[in-house]
Amino acid sequence: MRTGIATVCLSGTLKEKMQACAIAGFDGIEIFEQDLVTSALSPEAVRAMAADLGLGLDLYQPFRDFDSVPEELLKENLRRAGAKFELMSRLGMDTILVCSNVATAEIDDDGLRAEQLTRLAHLAGEHGVKVAYEALAWGKYVNDYEHAHRLVEMVDHPNLGTCLDSFHILSRDWDTAPIEKINAEKIFFVQVADAPKLSMDVLSWSRHYRVFPGEGQLELAKFMGHVVRAGYAGPVSLEVFNDVFRQSDVERTAVDAMRSLIWLEEQSAKWLDANDPGAAGASGTSASGRRRYPMELATLPKVAEPAGFNFAEVKADDTAGLEKLLGQLGFEFEGRHRTKDVQLWTMGHARVIINEQAPSHAEPAIAALGFDVDNPVIASARAQQLKAPVVPRKVQADEEVFQGIAAPDSTEIFLCQGSPDGTAAWTHEFGDGLATPSGTGAVIDHVNLAQPWQHFDEAVLFYTSALALEPAPFAEVPSPTGLVRSQVMQTTDRAVRLVLNLAPLIQQGAHAGYQEHIAFAVDDLVGLARDARDRGLEFLQIPANYYEDLAARFSLDPGFLATLKELNLLYDRDASGEFLHFYTATVGSVFFEMVERRGGYDGYGAPNAPVRHAVQYDHARRATDPRNATTKYATERSRP
């Protein structure tokens, strides 16, 4: 598959964009006109630079508001087109995108449109230019790709073809199956963009909220499957207008973009396999048994979803606070690593590594997560082909070699050898007899990571593509400093649950915004909470008002409610089960949560999240703002 990207997807100057595209490994680019117009580089310099970088200049775009106009304006439009065709010759480019008219269309007549497009095609032919005609979703008269292609067929000129854009097609819910009926020679270009499903006018949706494939909810693999089956083999190019990507680091966004196309290529092949099983055609079949199409689809190393968390690692300069919390929760200190300054703590199957090798004064933070996978080397190869940065890890002879990659928020992700009995071979480096879990059936239930606002969509694609997690519908949780956007990524069997939190902008950079946590599931939360209390654990203090509201919302047994209140436990219920949980106080940017899932409860206690945020905020304010240190109005806390 020939990969491409429109320069409008990225931040920076044209030169910076081109360099970033080359570094990310794109085959070609679309030059968005405004990027050229505002550039100090001459067309000849752009051409030379693209050649040096090994980047094809695959599409010049957009040429707007051409068709369906009165004759006088058409002449003006042809003059305008001629100027652009000459510019393209200086750039060494041969394909231009012409989109259906929005602003100046006046005459709704396919005969006239075909005649006007014929004149454009003729002019293009004189300049050796191919015109790719695209139906904008909000085109005044032409807003459907089948309509646009009927016009192309009416004109029947070698210099006029169709441009298919996944957003313009899928945002309008047009059927994509008829794409297969289009003569491949007439498909001059294919653009892809994903988007979250939003109920808003399609123009605003398109201009602000497009995302890279895999970061939204459009059926792109199916769209691509039809394109491949049509016999198209040209560029598949990203055209994504996104308010965040436009202001993010250009090289990083280009890598995110490239990852999305690699992932889309794999998903498209999967769709074809599932929808065309064993249908060996005239052109033969590929190694996978898939029918051969003109477009070659590269494959990635295949991985199953992870079987569970292998470990979680927290890191700090001063680890005393973390050790105290884990000890009070009932974790056992299993020993120190034989060569490194790291400790191993366990509770049942839950393993926590406390890493003391942090820079001076570094506050406690979540540094790494280990996941159980079938084959760490294959999983790592896949992640690296998906452009995940590799994390170097020094090991001594005889020590476990971890395959590590860096997530978009810099959390280190280690791909570990899982085992059916939940053992971990590497634990012998901390001492004998630790490989087999003992004690309770505790496991890591979920991990909640705070994401920088520039890298939220990137993180969703990273965990989807490299780790085979599935995004759940996102939620928004009110906090005293704004709405927190919360995106669950999980496995089908829920053995891995990861929650990506996007804190309000005002908190980005402030320590309060970067609170992250690890949640452990146990069988008897009430018993554990009592033991932890006896060991002096500092619970997050839940307001008495919460329990009154709980009583109003649910008919709970008064004794049970009293227990919840006594132990600062939170409660939720849905149709399939119940959820009990509590939080510890925060050290640095880390706190812990203990949960008990009863029945088939599948959530995270979302109705309780505002309480958690409010109490943590209040706690942080009291600690830093002297005005809040004392108060005339007695605060009623549930803890005796």
Next chain:
Amino acid sequence: MRTGIATVCLSGTLKEKMQACAIAGFDGIEIFEQDLVTSALSPEAVRAMAADLGLGLDLYQPFRDFDSVPEELLKENLRRAGAKFELMSRLGMDTILVCSNVATAEIDDDGLRAEQLTRLAHLAGEHGVKVAYEALAWGKYVNDYEHAHRLVEMVDHPNLGTCLDSFHILSRDWDTAPIEKINAEKIFFVQVADAPKLSMDVLSWSRHYRVFPGEGQLELAKFMGHVVRAGYAGPVSLEVFNDVFRQSDVERTAVDAMRSLIWLEEQSAKWLDANDPGAAGASGTSASGRRRYPMELATLPKVAEPAGFNFAEVKADDTAGLEKLLGQLGFEFEGRHRTKDVQLWTMGHARVIINEQAPSHAEPAIAALGFDVDNPVIASARAQQLKAPVVPRKVQADEEVFQGIAAPDSTEIFLCQGSPDGTAAWTHEFGDGLATPSGTGAVIDHVNLAQPWQHFDEAVLFYTSALALEPAPFAEVPSPTGLVRSQVMQTTDRAVRLVLNLAPLIQQGAHAGYQEHIAFAVDDLVGLARDARDRGLEFLQIPANYYEDLAARFSLDPGFLATLKELNLLYDRDASGEFLHFYTATVGSVFFEMVERRGGYDGYGAPNAPVRHAVQYDHARRATDPRNATTKYATERSRP
């Protein structure tokens, strides 16, 4: 008018919110349930605190999903309501908002709904509680205020009335005139919110994009006019869900909110005057000749829109760069102030003050703007009643006393005595003979101020209410670091044009994001540009590609095009005229623009703004990033 605000509008804890509301001067508040549930304050403590702060607790909200349910669920809902009624008694509150059912409504039968609401009203009556029933715009069966009120009339119980919310009514385009027919005793509460007109699903629109009155596009004065004519005299309370306000400084947002109600009160009175002229009713008329209604509407000092800019002030520690630019542009140095370290520069009617009294190392920045008004004292009184902070200004005897207020971005706004001939009395402090402008007819055309993202909506309301400027539809301009949102505020005659720019988030805090400028209009831009070039002015260098695109877009005389290119002039055209302009290089965060308006051109050269942003960005990058200092690819600049 009794003013109120829902706690959900603001950031922070319940205690912080209540304190901020009291400081801003609200009469009462609505307690949003989640704020109480997450608070460490007991209901009794909230009640005592409100009493101490002089805040009424006017509404408890929301109580959701009550009506249109099967009997079993109704019993559960009544139990839930009973718990809340008891809580309200501890809070000392008597009114609760019950909104139409969204999630659990199953039975669409007004008879059943009326019966269920009767049972609720009966229970409320036992607790001394009044139920204000509201139709949510997205209610499953009840989404129209007239429908909700028909149910209230069917029930006909003293403890059941209507809640009118401007957003739920105006977002659905319901006719507001029938509000007048509602028995005022049955209107238990009125909530107001404004919003920009967005084409999106009404729930998302409501939850994220509401703004305070005057910051959006809803017809609130008309809505309030009907409410007043209905005879309602209870609280008018803000309920604004806004992603930005939720994370902004609580005290500042509360003041912004209060300003919006003061403004709305005035606009409502104006609407009544315009729509009920001299209709003296049974209850008599007010001083203004307006019919008397139960709701008293306070008035503000009246001001006309400003007649023009009196001056602009730039400030720096080292002012050499500013002096050089103004001199090269053709401004004349008129002298120094007799007591202060400030200089006066003029060109025709355009006056620029260079203030040297900046902190050490302070970069050049726009510090103040003077506006010509009819009566500075009245204008200042109005602004102060609208909660604008006063700027103290030390003056010597015999010196002009400026009435100064601070805009939301901290720019100082001075309200100056205008004069028909454009003179300014204060100039005599800089020397004799300066009061009367000489030379060209140059004026300040517009000023472009960068706004912090937290205070953009606040700024729109500030300039609308305190300075009588009108917002134009906003525009979005692409820049290399993201979209810049641009909001023009102007007078009817365009004597004052102010452009509020919201830079991309990534730039907020970075100096590049805070570039601001002053634009001067002259009669002969080409002549001025030639003179400035001869004086060595550093123009913003416009890429050659721009002029090629210009040639493609407009049929321009080749000689004229060559002149534009030679002088780095930008060009735009619309149906009514032409626009020529150029920019200077930037010093600190300030640059200057010179413009010539031909014919009735009323814009700002928006199609050229991306060029300006790109060149400024490229310039800043080259200055700071060594990778960009030299380049293999020759850049083609238009300057010889």
